[in-house]
Amino acid sequence: MNFKSKISQIIENDLQTDAKLQQICDVLKNNYPHFHWVGFYFINGTKQELKLAQFAGTPTEHTIIPFGKGICGQVAVSNKNFIVQDVSEQDNYISCGIDVKSEIVIPIFQKDKNIGQIDIDSHDKSPFTKEDEELLEYICEKVATLNLDGIINQPPF
Structure with missing residues (x-):
């Protein structure tokens, strides 16, 4: 299956944005055996924190992540991809x-x-x-074309 074309189909369909994001999470989790949890975090309005949006996998207590904390919080500050092949080697990791x-x-x-x-x-x-990273970059580029105002400006959970 060509996952880039599948992602493009999801982005271009008539569903609401949150349903599109959920479909992306489900497709990735169900088709990549090493993707055990897949989720989207977005900035929480004007706060210096991320909030969990759609995800596939075990529910997490980490629905709000301050900028700078954990891998997600570090990416919010660095604006760069972050790949951690062994989380035990990271000091600033939220389990x-x-x-x-x-x-x-x-x-x-x-x-x-x-x-x-x-x-x-x-x-x-x-x-x-590297292929995983490139696919996820492609997905992020596609997600960026969506109207995310309702998701970014929602109140926290």
């Missing part, structure tokens, strides 16, 4: 579960502003490839 061994986070930009990210957790060590 989402004892099974998580690695994480990849890719920022989403609209008008040159980091407005969110896609976050993938894996129960495997060193599973993420």
Whole structure:
């Protein structure tokens, strides 16, 4: 299956934005065996924090993440991809579960502003490839074309 074309189909369909984001999470989690948790975090209005939006996988208590904290919070500040092949080697890591061994986070930009990210957790060590990173970058570029105002400006959970 060509996942880029599948993602493009989801982005272009007539669903609401939140349903599109949920479909992306589900497609990734169900088709990539090393993607055990897939979710989107977006900036929480004017606050210096991220809030969890759609996800696929075990629910997490980390629905709000301050900028700078954990891998997601660091990406909110650095504006750069962050691939951690072994989370035990990270000092500034927020554990989402004892099974998580690695994480990849890719920022989403609209008008040159980091407005969110896609976050993938894996129960495997060193599973993420350059192809995974490129696919997630493509997804983030596509998600950036959506009207995310309702998601970014929602009150926190």
